[in-house]
Amino acid sequence: MKTLVLANQKGGVGKSAVATLLAHYFRKLGHRVLAIDLDHQGNFSDPLRKSQRVAVAEVPASALLTQASPLITGGDFVLVAANQALSGLERQPTLHNDFANHLRAFLKAMDSRFDVCLIDTNPNPDIRMIAALVSADCVLSPIQLNQEALDGVHALLNHPRVGVRKIKAMLNQKLHLIGLLLVMVEATPFQRENFSQLVQKFNPILIPCGPKPGQYASMPRRSAVAEAQAEGLVLWEMKKTAARDAWREIELAMAVIAAAVLAESPSQTTPITPINGADHDPVAG
Template identity: 50%
Template sequence: MKTLVLANQKGGVGKSAIAVQLAYYFALVLEKRVLVIDFDHQRNSSKAIRTGGLAEVSSVTSSQILTGRVDPAQINHAEFVLLPGDGDLIKMEKQAAEHNTFATNLYTFLAEIGDRFDVCIIDTNPNPDIRQLASLVVSDYVLSPLQLNQEAIDGIGDLLNHENIGIRKIQATINKKLDLIGILPNIVEPTPFQRDNFRDLSAAFARLLIPLDNGFAAIKKTTAVPEAQAAGVPVWKIEKTSARTAWAHMRPVFSKIASHMGVE
């Protein structure tokens, strides 16, 4: 099983939408066995997937994985499964004495269930806390969506070098196999401001962006993605021209991510 975590230290970047749409891509287009774990207490991924009814929703919640109150045998035997978020997630950071145990429990759970799935996608909260740290510690790959505003671009340094959950620190110490697929500009608008920011981002952090044949990967702003999320369906299932256009731009990005992970 390949584990991908979506991580960012700022909310409102469309991270959960990418997590859900990627899960649909792996499960329905590539026909892989997919497990989704929602560690974000806002539970946007859980809401979308529940609404669509395309995945089995486990009675086991994500906080129970961290606390170790779960037997992998309790997880639905299905090709596409969601472990939803719950209200206890917000309490995890306050239990400092248990943080190492939380990370160990997550590692053990994934190891025990790994032969039942091809891909695990973890959606994390934007707070730099134990949920995000534990996810980075156990994952094979990390993808970081961001918006093209100066605050988000300035935050790339924290993403890489944060004293507790910086990707480079984790790669150098706890999880040497962690592979940063890249930074993925999301909700990109065709404004001079965002074009300038994309140019500056490409100049300063080209090595962190995801290369495509025609430039660097980015997801354009469109009404189709929030519509798909509200309906809980893949964007390509929305019968509108805007959705077909959105999917034509998104599919090569998702294909590149899957290829990077060796999932094709």
């Protein structure tokens, strides 16, 4: 089982929407998927529940940190749903080591039952995030093209508690940063300017996507994505043309990310040719 954590210390950037799309996408590829929602707001749990495709585990997500050997239901697509108790875990510092060890042991126990585990997180750099990152194989950070988000990349890498570099050096050597996924992309001059700044500063952690240099994994802002999320629909199965068009724009990025997650080691991540020949310069007008 490969475990991917969605991480970004900002709310409302599209983490849960990306997690949901990836969960359905891995199912579409035929993989067994374990979805864990560590954000008490439940924006990963709700759309999956509404989709009626998941078996919801008997235990809530907080139990994966507080209990020694929680048991979960059978099935090839299982959701361990968010609950309110998740937000109280940070206030129990004497148990933080146990929390991280429990989650690690649980994921280890799931290793042969699932192919992919997706963990959605809360924006706070708290024990939930640490527990997820110390046990994960890889991390993906959805980011918007605004100045605040660009400043946030530094924290993603260097935060003293949950920075990927810190976690990798101290707690989890195997953690692999898949990279930054540009989200809610719009072809505005403002975003274009921020895009060129991002490329200048963080080129090595953008995710190459498409045949040309300068093409990176991205997801446009499309109302169909929000609608799919609100109604628990699978984007590519929605009747509207707009939804299918949106999926066509997103599919390559999902394919590249899925390949990176499933790769045995980062070096085996193979470049993927575009499915529809679309130009993937995200902010091309």
